[in-house]
Amino acid sequence: MQADDLAAIAEKHRTSRKQYCLRTCMSAGCVSSRADAIKQGLDAAVKAQGLEAEVEVRRVGCMGFCGLGPLVGLDGRGEKEILFEHVKPEDAPAIVRAAQGQEHGLQVGDPDHPFFAKQMRVVRANGGIIDPERIEDYIAANGYQALHHVLTETRPSEVVEEVTRSGLRGRGGAGFPTGLKWGTVAKSPGAKKYVVCNGDEGDPGAYMDRSILESDPHLVLEGMAVAAYAVGADQGFLYVRAEYPLAISRLQIAIRQAKQLGLLGGGIFETPFNFNVDIRIGAGAFVCGEETALMASVEGRRGTPRPRPPFPAERGLWGCPTLINNVETFANIAPIINRGAGWYAGIGTARSKGTKVFALTGKVQNNGLIEVPMGITLRQIVEEMGGGAIGGAKVKAVQTGGPSGGCIPAEFLDTSVDYESLTKLGSIMGSGGMVVMDETTNMVEIARFYMDFCRDESCGRCIPCRAGTVQMFNLLEKIVTRRATARDIALLEELCDLVKHTSLCGLGQTAPNPVLSTLRFFRNEYLELLQPGPSGGEAAVPPAGPGLAAAN
Amino acid sequence: MRDKETSVARVLRHASGDKRFKILEAQIKKFQGRQDALIEVLHKAQELFGFLEDDLLLFVAYRLKLPPSRVYGVATFYHFFTLKPQGAHTCVVCLGTACYVKGSAKVLAAAEAAARIKAGETTADSQLSLLTARCIGACAIAPAVVYDGQVAAKQTTEMVLAQLEKWREPCKPTT
Numbered sequence: 001m002q003a004d005d006l007a008a009i010a011e012k013h014r015t016s017r018k019q020y021c022l023r024t025c026m027s028a029g030c031v032s033s034r035a036d037a038i039k040q041g042l043d044a045a046v047k048a049q050g051l052e053a054e055v056e057v058r059r060v061g062c063m064g065f066c067g068l069g070p071l072v073g074l075d076g077r078g079e080k081e082i083l084f085e086h087v088k089p090e091d092a093p094a095i096v097r098a099a100q101g102q103e104h105g106l107q108v109g110d111p112d113h114p115f116f117a118k119q120m121r122v123v124r125a126n127g128g129i130i131d132p133e134r135i136e137d138y139i140a141a142n143g144y145q146a147l148h149h150v151l152t153e154t155r156p157s158e159v160v161e162e163v164t165r166s167g168l169r170g171r172g173g174a175g176f177p178t179g180l181k182w183g184t185v186a187k188s189p190g191a192k193k194y195v196v197c198n199g200d201e202g203d204p205g206a207y208m209d210r211s212i213l214e215s216d217p218h219l220v221l222e223g224m225a226v227a228a229y230a231v232g233a234d235q236g237f238l239y240v241r242a243e244y245p246l247a248i249s250r251l252q253i254a255i256r257q258a259k260q261l262g263l264l265g266g267g268i269f270e271t272p273f274n275f276n277v278d279i280r281i282g283a284g285a286f287v288c289g290e291e292t293a294l295m296a297s298v299e300g301r302r303g304t305p306r307p308r309p310p311f312p313a314e315r316g317l318w319g320c321p322t323l324i325n326n327v328e329t330f331a332n333i334a335p336i337i338n339r340g341a342g343w344y345a346g347i348g349t350a351r352s353k354g355t356k357v358f359a360l361t362g363k364v365q366n367n368g369l370i371e372v373p374m375g376i377t378l379r380q381i382v383e384e385m386g387g388g389a390i391g392g393a394k395v396k397a398v399q400t401g402g403p404s405g406g407c408i409p410a411e412f413l414d415t416s417v418d419y420e421s422l423t424k425l426g427s428i429m430g431s432g433g434m435v436v437m438d439e440t441t442n443m444v445e446i447a448r449f450y451m452d453f454c455r456d457e458s459c460g461r462c463i464p465c466r467a468g469t470v471q472m473f474n475l476l477e478k479i480v481t482r483r484a485t486a487r488d489i490a491l492l493e494e495l496c497d498l499v500k501h502t503s504l505c506g507l508g509q510t511a512p513n514p515v516l517s518t519l520r521f522f523r524n525e526y527l528e529l530l531q532p533g534p535s536g537g538e539a540a541v542p543p544a545g546p547g548l549a550a551a552n
Numbered sequence: 553m554r555d556k557e558t559s560v561a562r563v564l565r566h567a568s569g570d571k572r573f574k575i576l577e578a579q580i581k582k583f584q585g586r587q588d589a590l591i592e593v594l595h596k597a598q599e600l601f602g603f604l605e606d607d608l609l610l611f612v613a614y615r616l617k618l619p620p621s622r623v624y625g626v627a628t629f630y631h632f633f634t635l636k637p638q639g640a641h642t643c644v645v646c647l648g649t650a651c652y653v654k655g656s657a658k659v660l661a662a663a664e665a666a667a668r669i670k671a672g673e674t675t676a677d678s679q680l681s682l683l684t685a686r687c688i689g690a691c692a693i694a695p696a697v698v699y700d701g702q703v704a705a706k707q708t709t710e711m712v713l714a715q716l717e718k719w720r721e722p723c724k725p726t727t
Binding site: 282359361 | 587588589590591592594595622625626629630631632633647648649650651652653654685686687688689690691692693694696702703704705
């Protein structure tokens, strides 16, 4: 495989395209609403009307507007695509009539809707456009050009430099500068190094990584291969949740196809660079999103974290230097190489560059996946793109960062979406879950919901997290059921502080965040549930020792 | 020690003649018997047998040359693995944040009441296992429920009860 071969595949694929294309979303959300029957119906209708030469029915990945699914897009009629919403299998003949320019009488979406218009698609550029199960589609969309470029024209150190200059930060949530991490792994001594893609998207209410893996698996593989070249690794692991069977099967297909074309494996692009990727399937443990726990799981052990340092960049899988990045981080690499670090650094704010994919869900009109430039305000996302709360209700809060994040109240909706601003409000960027809550949502119950989650998912390795999450949950339960007094709130705050500062890994260190942020912004809701306590007002703080004993 | 030897012998005798063990063995060979493939092997084992019974775990331990404690430790650590047999049908209610905000707790409570079991349990007649998931990533179509592996969108209490009822019907005695 050389540059010419790549160009030939792309050219052949482009010329074989038909005049009209019916793109059928076959991502997990739409598939659950019978998208497979819709695709079969479209195939049959095209055949029945004898249009095989003109109309292509293409399986595509996530089109984004999942709340209106199943979706079918029509290209070739007019300048803009025609988007059919809430499609049913029996609509297939009418959609094929629409492809011929005839009356169809179906519900059609507005392609200029703010939900689409305000997006900036870098990572999701191919999502909903290409067939994720055909490598030719990806190659025709300039796929594997970045890998070819770095392998044949740049040194590994230049790749690290380019990624550093782009300002890309880890999309898993914490926002560690990606270039710095790559540089550390590249400099770590060792003949054997590994690249790991963290696809253990455990935050409840988030599905960006699932969508990227289902819609554009080669983009992630290409990003991993570029990273491997930059840091000097020859083996990669893609860790995916078992809850995402469709993503796993598409990745398996993608890896097989890439190997067949010599884009993975030995001597890629006829250079001495070798890179293999194996899929590792998770088994339902939230803590495995933490990098040291993830490595234990890749090695086939219980997914418990270990203290850092040493960081994985120095001693990771089987003691070798290991680069671990999130799915979305790897998905940003090929666009950065193709279009340049300068272009990428031009998007976003001073310290948060590029775009971020969010799963906009909860009590909001327009549910779905959006990719927006950093620096956009929460109000633009929730009110303009999301269309506000359902049924004209008032938005009460926006939750970001899942069980590690916090609830941002409506009065701060004008906050810019970047790592620092969200942290200042006691939340985090997180992996991209954005759950909108309206006035009917009880914030204390939400805090209890997250603590229940953390209690369940705590791996049990360190005591603050193992015992602390249980005690915090019990206190929240006591508050929700109106049995608590002001002393319990004080005790809860004390425990939050303790667990936050003494837990071994990120799970425990951030578990108190949903409680702390709701206590900060919605304290009244807690106070309303209290019983008049023996110690009187809220200010009374019990001494630490007896307080803890009382909770046990 | 004697105990362990006899249990290995028993497991291998149990395994001979069962085609599923042959398939599992082929999978282990595919991973070249690598011990770090333990989780992948357990996934395959659960897919073939439905759940991980003790003899099956011992078989995996023996074939991967791992101590049974290590295999048992991994099997019990991860939520996805189950050591108990599942019912003929499974109903998994997603309790992710988006589903929770949109009322999945009510859906679960209704299912629990209708099936007269708690989440995580199987009915006495082994017809239904009621389970919960932490998030299946179907947040835009919340609340989501997975019936026998098929994700269903925007579920209401009535829809869940109707599905449970549908499963119950063919099992009614035909008198």
